[in-house]
Amino acid sequence: MRYLTEAFVVGALKRGRPVEQFLGPIGAPGRPGVSYVEIRPAKASYEVYVHTVEDVGHEKFFDLVEFPPFDADEDEEEFGRLVATAEDPSVALTTAEEATGAVPGRWVDESMVQDEYADFVRAGRPADRSPDGHPWPSRGTRS
Numbered sequence: 001m002r003y004l005t006e007a008f009v010v011g012a013l014k015r016g017r018p019v020e021q022f023l024g025p026i027g028a029p030g031r032p033g034v035s036y037v038e039i040r041p042a043k044a045s046y047e048v049y050v051h052t053v054e055d056v057g058h059e060k061f062f063d064l065v066e067f068p069p070f071d072a073d074e075d076e077e078e079f080g081r082l083v084a085t086a087e088d089p090s091v092a093l094t095t096a097e098e099a100t101g102a103v104p105g106r107w108v109d110e111s112m113v114q115d116e117y118a119d120f121v122r123a124g125r126p127a128d129r130s131p132d133g134h135p136w137p138s139r140g141t142r143s
Contacts, residue, residue: 002115004107006093009039011087012109016041020107021102022116023128025135026052026070034071034120036113037100038080039092046092049080050100055125063117101137 002096002135004125018040022083032055040047041063053067065079086113096102108116116130123131 002005002108002112003105004091009093009107013039013046013092014042017110019107020033020111020113021096021100022113022120023050023100023102024120024130025055025125027055029072032125034064034067034117036064037096037102037111038110038138039089039096041089045085045087046089048084048086048092049067049094050083050097051080057117057121059121062114062121064114064117079097101111103134103137106134111129119127 004019018038020036020038023035023037025032026035032054034055035050035052038049038051040049051064052070053064054070056067057064069079084092084095086095093105093107097104119131120126128135
C-alpha cells in the first residue's frame with residue numbers, strides 16, 4: 001500500500017515522521033520542473049513546504065532532493081518554501097491541501113515521493129494526468 005489514509009498521515013506526523021505528495025509537472029517544455037509538498041513536524045507545530053525542482057531525472061535517477069531548485073533566484077532558507085504552519089496535524093493536512101492543491105488519499109511516507117516521480121518518468125512525463133489517471137492538482141493553487 002503506497003498511499004496513506006488520513007489516520008495514517010496524522011499518526012505519522014504525530015510520531016515525528018514527514019509525509020509528502022507529488023504534485024506533478026511545472027514549467028514549460030523547454031524548462032521542465034516538478035513539484036511536491038511536504039508536511040514536516042517541527043518542535044511544537046507542523047510545517048508545510050512546497051518543493052519545486054528542475055526535472056533532471058531519468059530512468060536511474062529519481063532522488064528529488066538532489067535536483068536543483070527550479071527557481072535558483074528564490075531565497076530558500078532550507079530546501080523548499082515554507083507556505084504554512086499549523087499546531088495540529090489534521091489542520092496541517094487540510095492547510096497543505098488548500099494551499100497546494102494536494103488531494104486526500106495521495107499522501108505517502110517520507111521519501112516515497114521518489115517512487116511517484118519514478119512512475120511519472122516511466123510513463124513519459126504526462127502533462128495533464130498522473131500515471132494512474134488522476135488529474136494533477138490545479139496549477140492555479142500552487143507555484
